[in-house]
Every structure is written in structure tokens, then in C-alpha cells.
Amino acid sequence: MSDMSIGVTGLMILVGLLVLRVPVAFAMFAVGFGGVAVLRNWDAATSLLASESFTLASSSELVVIPLFILMGNVASATGMSRRLYDAAYALIGRVRGGLASATIIGCGGFAALSGSSVASALTMGKVSLSEMERFDYDPRLAAGSVAAGGTLGILIPPSTGFVIYAILAQESIGRLFLAGVLPGILLLTMFIVTITLMCWVRPGLAPTGPRTTLKGKVHSLLGALPITSVIVLTIGGIYGGLFSPVEAAAVGAALVILFGFVSGNLDIAGLWQASKDSVVTTATVMLILIAAHMMNPFLALSHIPQALGAFLSGLALPSLAVLALILLCYLVLGCFLEGFTMLVLSMPIFFPVILALGIDPIWFGVLVVLTLEMGLISPPVGINVFIVKSVAPNVRLGEIFVGVLPFWVAMLLTLALLFAFPSISLILPNTMIGGG
Numbered sequence: 214m215s216d217m218s219i220g221v222t223g224l225m226i227l228v229g230l231l232v233l234r235v236p237v238a239f240a241m242f243a244v245g246f247g248g249v250a251v252l253r254n255w256d257a258a259t260s261l262l263a264s265e266s267f268t269l270a271s272s273s274e275l276v277v278i279p280l281f282i283l284m285g286n287v288a289s290a291t292g293m294s295r296r297l298y299d300a301a302y303a304l305i306g307r308v309r310g311g312l313a314s315a316t317i318i319g320c321g322g323f324a325a326l327s328g329s330s331v332a333s334a335l336t337m338g339k340v341s342l343s344e345m346e347r348f349d350y351d352p353r354l355a356a357g358s359v360a361a362g363g364t365l366g367i368l369i370p371p372s373t374g375f376v377i378y379a380i381l382a383q384e385s386i387g388r389l390f391l392a393g394v395l396p397g398i399l400l401l402t403m404f405i406v407t408i409t410l411m412c413w414v415r416p417g418l419a420p421t422g423p424r425t426t427l428k429g430k431v432h433s434l435l436g437a438l439p440i441t442s443v444i445v446l447t448i449g450g451i452y453g454g455l456f457s458p459v460e461a462a463a464v465g466a467a468l469v470i471l472f473g474f475v476s477g478n479l480d481i482a483g484l485w486q487a488s489k490d491s492v493v494t495t496a497t498v499m500l501i502l503i504a505a506h507m508m509n510p511f512l513a514l515s516h517i518p519q520a521l522g523a524f525l526s527g528l529a530l531p532s533l534a535v536l537a538l539i540l541l542c543y544l545v546l547g548c549f550l551e552g553f554t555m556l557v558l559s560m561p562i563f564f565p566v567i568l569a570l571g572i573d574p575i576w577f578g579v580l581v582v583l584t585l586e587m588g589l590i591s592p593p594v595g596i597n598v599f600i601v602k603s604v605a606p607n608v609r610l611g612e613i614f615v616g617v618l619p620f621w622v623a624m625l626l627t628l629a630l631l632f633a634f635p636s637i638s639l640i641l642p643n644t645m646i647g648g649g
Contacts, residue, residue: 361597370389454645
């Protein structure tokens with residue numbers, strides 16, 4: 214068999230293992246290790262396993278992952294996310310659809326602490342769904358806003374998706390974080406506009422909420438001050454050059470823990486539980502990253518990326534048309550693969566093509582991460598939809614998918630804007646940090 218045939222066979226085996234629900238890390242380990250052993254020899258495969266595992270695990274940049282995960286877990290345990298939602302609710306809950314819009318804002322704020330879409334959807338779902346049910350919101354709008362709002366966790370920095378992309382693409386985490394700020398705000402705004410338009414066309418979807426007194430507004434805003442202060446300090450510190458992403462993660466985690474103890478909302482047992490959850494999540498991410506680094510040499514040896522690049526070049530299409538085709542592939546794959554899995558599987562194939570076309574890798578990272586977000590609410594996998602279903606058992610799965618459809622369209626429009634105007638993504642990293 215040729216190297217190409219072995220590579221294609223390996224990818225088919227990988228897909229088969231994933232269909233059989235073999236954990237993605239173990240599936241990639243098996244295919245990557247076995248593929249290198251076949252294409253080279255057993256010694257090369259074992260040497261690669263040892264070197265890649267040590268090199269990746271000892272990377273200082275990866276420290277941001279457990280620290281940001283810990284920060285999000287502690288913020289959830291101390292009720293900081295609930296206070297952020299209460300503040301948004303106090304400000305805009307009076308308007309029609311205001312509770313749903315407050316949920317979007319709450320998800321955006323929690324995303325800036327946790328960096329996790331699943332955590333954002335789960336936490337804000339527990340906080341907001343009961344409130345929207347109490348005020349007789351249409352269950353499709355309520356569940357759809359939570360599922361869609363949760364996707365902000367992968368785009369608004371600090372984003373685990375950007376960290377993983379940075380490691381795989383060997384790009385600057387700080388530049389990617391800055392590149393995600395304006396697109397994240399744009400998407401959040403698009404979601405709120407979507408809710409407003411839906412409620413304007415169909416007022417029965419959401420009633421107007423109760424009035425909040427000025428005193429109540431001030432009280433809620435003061436309650437959200439700790440979480441907003443942490444967000445401003447960590448992201449603003451990166452933006453202003455005061456912190457590296459690793460330092461910002463450490464400062465953010467320390468401040469959230471300190472606030473939890475000072476406010477009395479966190480004890481040693483709570484911190485221990487949050488720490489254990491963070492370790493489990495970090496270990497899962499690390500396993501997948503190491504496995505992905507085993508796949509990269511296998512794909513390189515099989516020459517699949519080079520063949521794909523030659524094929525796309527042979528189409529004689531403009532570079533932006535090729536980029537659009539790649540994003541279309543991500544949209545289709547997002548209907549069947551979990552976003553993180555799709556990222557680590559596809560980067561070794563698509564990223565060399567992007568570099569060869571001269572496309573800015575930071576801009577590409579923003580487009581890819583947003584496309585991964587769309588997969589979080591796309592049937593049939595749509596993991597955020599299933600997360601919302603777990604906290605809203607009375608809402609049918611089909612109703613939730615119907616509810617997220619307008620938000621999916623809003624995400625597609627946002628993707629088109631970012632595609633047409635790269636400066637939205639690049640203005641902050643290029644002005645604050647400079648060129649790549």
C-alpha cells in the first residue's frame with residue numbers, strides 16, 4: 214500500500230472507532246501510533262509517543278487551561294454567575310424578551326470567566342430557565358436562548374477553544390484572545406437583536422417583565438461587581454500588556470477564590486470539589502492534545518495534507534473561495550462531530566493549506582472557533598442542546614432545536630461579517646500586540 218492509502222485507511226479506522234464511541238483520545242492514540250509504526254517502524258512510534266507526550270505536557274502555555282477551568286468552577290460554586298444574571302435582569306428584564314436577553318448577557322459574562330461553552334449553558338440554564346418558565350416564556354425561546362448563549366463560552370476570551378487552537382497551530386494565545394473580543398461582542402449583540410426581533414414579530418413568545426426599582430438595580434449591579442471586576446482585570450490586563458495569558462489566568466483564579474472565601478460563599482470543601490473537577494477536565498483535554506500530536510506526524514507521513522493542498526490549488530480558486538470551502542466543511546462536520554474533536558482532527562489537514570494560501574492564521578482561528586460554536590447547536594450532535602435538555606426535562610428535544618434555529622442563523626450572519634471584514638478580528642491583536 215502507498216503512504217496515501219495507509220493514511221486514508223487510518224482515517225477510516227478513526228471514524229469507525231468514533232462511531233463505536235471509543236473515547237476520542239484513545240482512538241487518535243491508536244491510529245496515530247499504529248500509523249507511524251506502519252509507515253516507519255515500531256521504534257519511531259514509541260520514540261514519538263515519549264517525546265510528544267513530554268514536550269506537550271511540559272509546555273508552560275498550557276497552564277492557562279487548568280487555571281481558567283478552576284476559575285470558572287469556583288465562580289459557579291460561589292454564585293457569581295447568578296449575580297451577573299440578576300444584574301442583567303434588573304437592567305433589561307422589564308422589556309419584552311428581557312429575561313432571554315439577560316440570559317445571553319449572563320452567558321457572555323460567565324464565558325469570560327469559564328472559557329467553556331458547556332459550563333456556560335449548564336450554569337446559566339440552571340439559573341435562568343426556571344425564571345423564564347415562571348414568567349410564561351415560550352419554552353422554545355427560553356431553551357434556545359440558553360443553548361445559544363452558552364456557545365459564547367468558546368469565543369469570548371478566555372476561551373479554551375482558542376487555547377487549543379493556539380497550541381495546535383503554534384500561534385500566540387494572547388493575540389487569539391484579543392482577536393475574539395470584538396467578534397464575541399458582535400455575536401452577543403446579534404443574539405440580543407434576534408430575541409428583540411422575534412418578540413416584536415410574535416409578542417406572545419415573551420411577556421414584559423416586572424419593573425425593578427432604582428434601588429433594586431443598584432443592588433444587583435453592586436452584586437455583580439466582583440465578577441465584572443475579575444473579567445475586566447484579566448481580559449483588560451492581557452489587552453493592556455500587564456499580564457501574559459498565563460499570568461491573567463492565575464490572577465483571575467486567585468481573585469475568584471479570594472472573593473469566595475471573603476464573602477463566605479466558598480469553604481475548603483467547595484474549593485476541593487472545584488479543584489477535583491478542574492483536574493478531571495484538564496486531564497481529559499491533555500489526553501486529547503497529546504493524542505492529536507500523535508496524529509499530526511502520521512498525517513504528515515501519509516502526505517494527505519499535501520495532497521489536499523495540491524487538490525485545492527488545482528481548482529484554481531481564489532484563496533477566499535478555498536477558505537469558504539474549508540469553513541463549509543466545518544459546518545457540515547459540526548453536525549456530526551463534537552467541536553473540540555473536530556478541531557484536533559482537522560487542524561493537521563487544513564492548517565497547512567491555510568498557510569500555503571497566505572491567509573492570516575489568527576483570522577482563520579476566529580472563523581474556525583465561531584464555526585465550531587455553530588456545531589454546538591447543530592443537529593444531531595449539538596451538545597449544548599443536550600445540556601439544556603438535561604436541565605429542562607419538560608422541554609422536548611425537537612422544541613429546543615427549533616428554538617436555536619434563529620440563533621444559528623444569527624451566527625451564520627456573524628460568520629459572514631467576520632469573513633467579509635477581517636479587521637473586526639484583527640484590529641485589537643494588531644494594534645495592541647503587533648503583527649504575528
